[in-house]
Amino acid sequence: MxxxxxxxxxxxxxxxxxxxxxxxxxxxxxxxxxxxxxxxxxxxxxxxxxxxxxxxxxxxxxxxxxxxxxxxxxxxxxxxxxxxxxxxxxxxxxxxxxxxxxxxxQKSDLIPAIEVAMGRFRELTTLTGEVDALGEQLESRKVIDRAKGTLIDEAGLSENDAFAFIQKTAMSERTRMREVADRILDGSLRPPTD
Known part of the structure; x- marks a missing residue:
């Protein structure tokens, strides 16, 4: 191309x-x-x-x-x-x-300048993508931590058990932990009570 x-x-x-x-x-x-x-x-x-x-x-x-x-x-x-x-x-x-x-x-100046501009643009695009991904990971981590807190407060789970519940639910439903955490926070998901 x-x-x-x-x-x-x-x-x-x-x-x-x-x-x-x-x-x-x-x-x-x-x-x-x-x-x-x-x-x-x-x-x-x-x-x-x-x-x-x-x-x-x-x-x-x-x-x-x-x-x-x-x-x-x-x-x-x-x-x-x-x-x-x-x-x-x-x-x-x-x-x-x-x-x-x-x-x-000169033509001999133009082509290298184009290559420099495109190389820098690719680098910036890559960095922006990495920053966005890290921001999304951080936001997911915050939501998961809030969901753990909800499980600790409302279901009486330990922090490890709350994390394990989120992780196991995500694995069994083949979804992301963030989605499970969102359902815990909106009240539509709780661990089964004995």
């Missing part, structure tokens, strides 16, 4: 050169615009792997678009600009740019 790219550049000649260069290198250009206020919708519609954004564009600048694309984790962002001042680079980084190119640039 070729890398799918959206280009947002207000200078038509640069946009055309970018498209041709990307296509020559085997990338698929799935959308282009010259307006900063149109690029976010274009990215949402086309679902590219990478958005190449000029910083200065009519409608909204590339930094605004980059912030939105980054916040929604839509794709990787490579910023283009004619300005190389440190403040501009820092603004682009803070907006979520994963790589940065100063115009005019």
């Amino acid at each position: 070729p890398l799918r790219v959206v280009i947002a550049e207000d200078e038509a000649i640069i946009r055309m050169d970018l498209r041709e260069t990307l296509q020559e290198e085997g990338y698929e250009v799935v959308g282009e615009t010259g307006r900063g206020d149109a690029v976010v919708d274009l990215v949402r519609e086309t679902k590219p792997d990478l958005a190449i954004l000029d910083i200065k564009m009519p409608g909204a600048d590339g930094l605004v678009a980059a912030r939105t694309i980054n916040a929604e984790k839509l794709c990787g962002v490579l910023m283009l600009t004619a300005f190389s001042q440190r403040e501009v680079v820092e603004e682009a980084r803070d907006a979520g740019a994963l790589a940065f190119l100063v115009k005019p640039f």
Whole structure:
């Protein structure tokens, strides 16, 4: 699968050169615009792997678009600009740019910048997934602990017995311990009384 790219550049000649260069290198250009206020919708519609954004564009600048694309984790962002001042680079980084190119640039600069942006985007996506999984595990652990507390208070079980009841019920029903804990907390599941 070729890398799918959206280009947002207000200078038509640069946009055309970018498209041709990307296509020559085997990338698929799935959308282009010259307006900063149109690029976010274009990215949402086309679902590219990478958005190449000029910083200065009519409608909204590339930094605004980059912030939105980054916040929604839509794709990787490579910023283009004619300005190389440190403040501009820092603004682009803070907006979520994963790589940065100063115009005019060479084809030999563009491809490595794309690869850097995509590598960083993959790393961020992986880290976000790991953080989400850890957050879910922590939340499950809290629910299971509350369910154990309920069993200790209401059924008079020890902590080990409460945990064993949750675990055995989950295994026998082939479900997650979190689901068993949820049923204990909503009152629909209690251990049998002797």
